[in-house]
Amino acid sequence: MHPQVILQSFGYLTQAAGVTISVSLAGIALGFVLGACVCMARLSGNAALKRIGAVYVSFFRGVPLLVLLLFIYYFLAEFGIEVPALAAAVGGLGLSSGAYQAEILRGALNAVPRGQGEAATALGYKRVDIWRRILLPQALRLSVPPFINEYILLLKASSLVSVVGIAELTRVSMNIASSTYRPLEAYVGGGLFYLAINLCFAALGKVAERRLGVGRAA
Amino acid sequence: MATSKTFPVTRRTVLRAGLAAAAASGALIGRPRGASADDTLAEVKKRGELVIATEMQFPPFDISDNGTYKGVDRDLIDAVAKELGVKVKYLDLPWTSILPGLEAKKFDLCIAPVTITKERMKRYLFTVPIADATAALMKRANDESIMKPEDIAGKTVGGQKGTSQLAQLKEFASKLPKPVEIKEYVDNNQSYADLAAGRVDASVNSFPNLAYAVAQRSDTFAMVLPPFGAPTYFSWVGRLDDKSLIDAVNTAILKTESDGTMVEIQKTWFGQTMNLPKTVPEPKI
Numbered sequence: 001m002h003p004q005v006i007l008q009s010f011g012y013l014t015q016a017a018g019v020t021i022s023v024s025l026a027g028i029a030l031g032f033v034l035g036a037c038v039c040m041a042r043l044s045g046n047a048a049l050k051r052i053g054a055v056y057v058s059f060f061r062g063v064p065l066l067v068l069l070l071f072i073y074y075f076l077a078e079f080g081i082e083v084p085a086l087a088a089a090v091g092g093l094g095l096s097s098g099a100y101q102a103e104i105l106r107g108a109l110n111a112v113p114r115g116q117g118e119a120a121t122a123l124g125y126k127r128v129d130i131w132r133r134i135l136l137p138q139a140l141r142l143s144v145p146p147f148i149n150e151y152i153l154l155l156k157a158s159s160l161v162s163v164v165g166i167a168e169l170t171r172v173s174m175n176i177a178s179s180t181y182r183p184l185e186a187y188v189g190g191g192l193f194y195l196a197i198n199l200c201f202a203a204l205g206k207v208a209e210r211r212l213g214v215g216r217a218a
Numbered sequence: 219m220a221t222s223k224t225f226p227v228t229r230r231t232v233l234r235a236g237l238a239a240a241a242a243s244g245a246l247i248g249r250p251r252g253a254s255a256d257d258t259l260a261e262v263k264k265r266g267e268l269v270i271a272t273e274m275q276f277p278p279f280d281i282s283d284n285g286t287y288k289g290v291d292r293d294l295i296d297a298v299a300k301e302l303g304v305k306v307k308y309l310d311l312p313w314t315s316i317l318p319g320l321e322a323k324k325f326d327l328c329i330a331p332v333t334i335t336k337e338r339m340k341r342y343l344f345t346v347p348i349a350d351a352t353a354a355l356m357k358r359a360n361d362e363s364i365m366k367p368e369d370i371a372g373k374t375v376g377g378q379k380g381t382s383q384l385a386q387l388k389e390f391a392s393k394l395p396k397p398v399e400i401k402e403y404v405d406n407n408q409s410y411a412d413l414a415a416g417r418v419d420a421s422v423n424s425f426p427n428l429a430y431a432v433a434q435r436s437d438t439f440a441m442v443l444p445p446f447g448a449p450t451y452f453s454w455v456g457r458l459d460d461k462s463l464i465d466a467v468n469t470a471i472l473k474t475e476s477d478g479t480m481v482e483i484q485k486t487w488f489g490q491t492m493n494l495p496k497t498v499p500e501p502k503i
Binding site (some may be wrong): 008009011012013014070074075077078162163164165167171172174175176177178179180181183184 | 271274275276277281282283284285309310312313314315318322323324405407408410411431434435438471
């Protein structure tokens with residue numbers, strides 16, 4: 001073991017960790033927006049929207065992220081649709097994560113007892129108020145742990161975006177391994193960065209849980 | 219379109235117009251794409267930039283040294299681009315994405331060293347050779363039991379899946395008195411790692427790749443001489459219909475061979491010089 005390999009590549013790894021974090025955060029944000037839309041579609045009264053939401057979830061959960069990325073970047077180009085590498089990476093992560101985030105939201109909303117909404121209606125609450133004051137606050141609280149789970153998984157899955165030519169953390173660790181012929185040190189270095197980032201995510205999740213009082217009320 | 223004014227509109231001209239329109243619509247969304255395949259060279263010159271792709275994990279040809287692209291291919295493509303009067307944009311893609319990316323026109327040329335084989339010649343256009351690709355073996359530095367290639371009989375050898383060097387190893391091994399166990403890896407670096415860890419007794423790759431690995435880690439690795447394979451060569455590849463671009467690249471490569479640039483590059487990265495054929499050789503494998 002030659003720890004100096006990690007030290008020498010520290011700048012390169014840090015830069016790559018920055019790419020991993022940015023691509024993942026952008027993917028998470030896109031996924032959240034898509035997920036919220038899909039969840040709304042699935043919970044709406046409109047049969048067609050419901051159907052579209054369900055198809056979205058089963059499609060993007062069913063297709064491996066790697067295949068999705070290759071499809072967006074290489075296959076669409078055959079039809080003259082030129083997607084830049086970064087857009088393909090964020091789009092792939094976001095589309096895929098959107099399906100999971102939609103289900104997390106749907107699960108959390110379904111976990112709020114039905115009677116509460118009915119009772120609020122009986123008491124004369126407006127529909128908007130029922131969502132804003134009763135359903136969403138509780139659902140948000142319930143969804144924090146699974147969201148943090150999903151974000152940590154997405155961050156690790158972001159290693160796949162190297163197939164479209166983005167120099168993220170795993171790819172850079174591989175580059176270091178091949179140029180130094182010291183794979184153990186290179187991957188330990190990359191692994192430590194992933195661990196550090198995910199510990200930060202978990203800590204942020206803890207803060208969010210405390211703020212929202214997860215596990216106490218509801 | 220001019221063609222449909224001067225010539226009667228045939229199905230082909232309509233098709234061409236359609237293709238050109240498709241290409242133009244592609245240009246609106248992203249990087250400009252060639253209107254038709256024949257003029258990639260013109261397109262490159264107009265853009266002032268040659269877009270190449272390689273996997274920067276193939277020392278000494280392609281190395282990402284703390285984020286800076288280096289190696290034989292880097293030095294050579296820079297010399298070629300200077301000759302063409304354009305700049306170069308380098309993409310680092312995993313090997314499995316490179317040939318699909320070439321066909322999808324994500325870049326103009328693949329400068330990852332590709333061994334010339336009959337099968338590949340049907341799908342891609344090869345440049346003249348850029349380096350020797352003869353298959354050789356590498357062992358652990360302290361292993362006295364392997365002194366010549368034939369000594370791998372009864373031992374375990376690792377190599378990268380789908381490479382011509384691995385195919386040559388299989389053929390070589392089949393003629394040895396004792397069977398050789400062959401382990402296939404996604405990339406050579408894993409095979410080297412297993413060699414260092416003692417899980418395989420030798421690694422197969424092209425002679426220049428191994429010689430460089432040995433020079434970098436002489437405490438761990440040593441060459442098994444001489445190279446066992448038949449002489450083969452590495453080339454760069456382009457799309458089958460990009461003849462004008464490949465011709466221009468070939469002229470530029472041959473110029474580096476006559477003006478001493480190639481010798482400089484070889485001395486820097488291989489520590490020795492090698493003679494290369496001036497035309498694309500007929501593949502034996």
